Amino acid sequence: MDTDGHLVAHLDSKLTHTHITIETRSTGGCKFAMRRPGRRKRAGAGQVTHRRSPCLSLLQRFLSKYGWAEAPAGLGARGPHNAPPPERPAGAALAKTLRKFQKVNALPASGELDAATLAAMNRPRCGVPDTEPQLQATSTAPQTRPTPLGQRPRARPKRFLQTLRPGPDLQPKGSPQGGGTWAFAKKTLTWRLVAEGYSSQLSVEEQRYIFRLAFRMWSEVMPLDFREDLTGPAATIDIKLGFGRGRHLGCPRVFDGSGQEFAHAWRLGDIHFDDDEHFTPPTSDRGISLLKVAVHEIGHVLGLPHTYRTGSVMQPNYLPQGPAFELDWSDRKAVQKLYGSCEGSFDTAFDWIRREEDHRGAALLRFSTYFFRNSWYWLYENRNNRTRYGDPIRIVAGWQGVPAQNIDAVVHVWTWRRDERYFFKGxxxxRYDSDKDQAHTEDEQGKSYPKLISEGFPGIPSPLDTAFYDRRKQLIYFFKGSLVFAFDVNRNQVLGSYPKKMTDVFPAVEPQSHPVRHLDAAYYSYAHKAVFLFKGHQYWKVVSDEDRRRRPGLPSNGVLPPRPISGTWFDVCDVHTSTLNM
Ligand SMILES: [Ca+2]
Ligand SMILES: [Ca+2]
Ligand SMILES: [Zn+2]
Ligand SMILES: [Zn+2]
Incomplete structure (x- = not known):
């Protein structure tokens, strides 16, 4: 043990193998020495057999500190409240625990404290203990479990890091799995970097920016959002963040100096960073990325345990990787199990088509799907079935010269001769110039935009609910209230028999299953080769050619029963408006 409480291995790199024995140094520290097999008699096949050794106690400390064996009260927190030495598991139980640790760390499950295992234990890691299954597997009666009435708990109940499960003091929120899990009940959570907990390594502005970004990354994939609160009373702040060394910020858990533990988080509470670590901004490829650690720790505060799944940000060890990292599929699904998926209505939705040429000069069509809501928008990646990383962003940042918010409809008129894109509001x-990526200021005759809908599209009312272009019929369908207007783009007039009732033009396939009036959006999806009608949190698919091939009885333009938007277009999530510009 070095002075910081780490397991320290002194390894001779020339030795080829293998067994590690633990010796006690005269200094009182530990030495993990390797010996070639066969030279000397193996001491207990390299297993940890020195029961009285302080090193064994260190190993046990690691295992219990990080949730691999039962943690006695006070463990991990040195000082006046330290508990008497813990009862140690017997050698066999210890070897079993070691094997489990080795397994999840993708090491040979030898049950021996070999060099690789030691190295894994010494890797930089989060201070929050690993998950419950291991804890249950290696102990008989975790102390944090509620005790029967009339029996006093063996130790003072700790609102401590390893209590990653419902306790009697907090209301569990049901999860789809039925297990009681903790989750915040409000939609917007506040956070603050506390003044007594600034890091000495980065500027305060940098620290706040990184935390703002970390919170934003979670809000991009879940229905909660986060607001930095610099003024409210401290007691009202949901999540307080701070840096500290050793004993810090009144926390019962003490940091261990440079190395190993870099941060820890309290469920539904505070996050502490070990300022003895070398924290770096996202642009750096050295040290420990504060952004990545912050995203991980916020995950704990939200209720996520550790996982060893490759790619997850909730892995207990710090894994250096490139400057760009994102929450992967499993992280998204894990947090949505606790908080549900993102729901919301849209102002408009459309596919944006670009004609491009491939390297041989052949025409190529590319499309991107966009969802607009209020003053921001998302690009939806159909291939990956999620929104683009970093979305939503402000409309003004991506669409020059169109209204900054609450756009009613977007239409792409597209024939052999024409390629015109229109935004409608009020x-x-x-008209939008796709090549210059900005709205036209004037038309070919020198008349300036915006123009009146009644002038450019005679017979069309305003404001509109929505509109979409039918390329095959070369018609724009405009929607207002319960009416549909079919507009012939070649003759620039409404078809003679229109307006008609939406329920007549797009009849319900099943009785009563129809939006009837006031659509939010309607768009033709090139990915699905079908028209979708949006209203509230639901969508109605209009029967496509493919649908009619499969079910010939379906009416042309029939409207299929509604489904939740969030079940087809994933993770279209709002972020707090204060973070829209990041
Ligand atoms: Ca540390
Ligand atoms: Ca609309
Ligand atoms: Zn963690
Ligand atoms: Zn702490």
């Missing part, structure tokens, strides 16, 4: 419309 009684006006704008």
């Amino acid at each position: 009684n006006q419309y704008w």
